[in-house]
Amino acid sequence: MxxxxxxxxxxxxxxxxxxxxxxxxxxxxxxxxxxxxxxxPPLPLTSSISLPSSPASFNEDKPIEKYYKKEKQILVEFDQIVKDIRFQLTEQLKCLEQRIDTQLSILAEIQEYFKRRADVELDYAKNLDNLHKQIGQKHRTQKARRESWILHSIYKLWDTIVQDTRTHVKYHTIMSDVCGKYMYDKFNEIAEDTRRMFAK
Incomplete structure (x- = not known):
C-alpha cells in the first residue's frame, strides 16, 4: 500500500x-x-580613415612630407633654371641677329665699293687708252720732225711713259673686270652663306 x-x-x-x-x-x-x-548577407566594406594610434605614426609621415617638399623645391628651381636659359637664348638670338644685320650691311657696302671701283677702273682704263692713242697719233703725224728724238737720252723717258700708259690700260681693264664680276659675285655668295647660317 x-x-x-x-x-x-x-x-x-x-x-x-x-x-x-x-x-x-x-x-x-x-x-x-x-x-x-x-x-x-555580409556587411559592405566601407573605407574609413584610420587615425594613427600613436604619435609614432605622425613621425613616420614626416619623411614623406619632407620628400614632397624637397621634390617641389627641386621643380621650382628647375623651372627657374629653364626660364633663365630661355632668357639667355633669346638675348643671344637678338645679339646674333644684330650681328648678322651688321655683317650684311658691311658686305653690302663692300659690294657697292667694288661695283663703283669697277666703274672707276674701267673709266680710267678708257681715259688712259684715249691718252695713249692721242700721243701715238700725234707722234705719227709729226714723225718727220721727230726723227732726231731718238738721239736724245730723254727720248727713252718719253717712250717708257707711253709704253707704261698702254700697260696701265690693260691693268685697269683687268682690275675693272675683277672688281665688277669676281669680287662682286664673291661677296654676294658670302652674304647668301651668312643668311643661310643664321636661318639654320
Missing part, C-alpha cells in the same frame, strides 16, 4: 514529463529553423 508522499511524487513526475518533452521539441524545432534560414 502506497503512502501519500509516494503518490505525490508520482503525480509530479507525470506532470513534469509532458513539459520536458515539449521543451525538447521546441529546442529541436528552433535549431531546424536556424538551419533553414539563410545567413544574413
Amino acid at each position: 502506497s503512502t501519500p508522499s509516494e503518490s505525490n511524487n508520482n503525480t509530479i513526475n507525470t506532470k513534469s514529463q509532458p513539459n520536458t518533452v515539449s521543451s525538447t521539441s521546441l529546442v529541436l524545432y528552433t535549431s531546424y529553423l536556424q538551419c533553414l534560414t539563410p545567413p544574413p
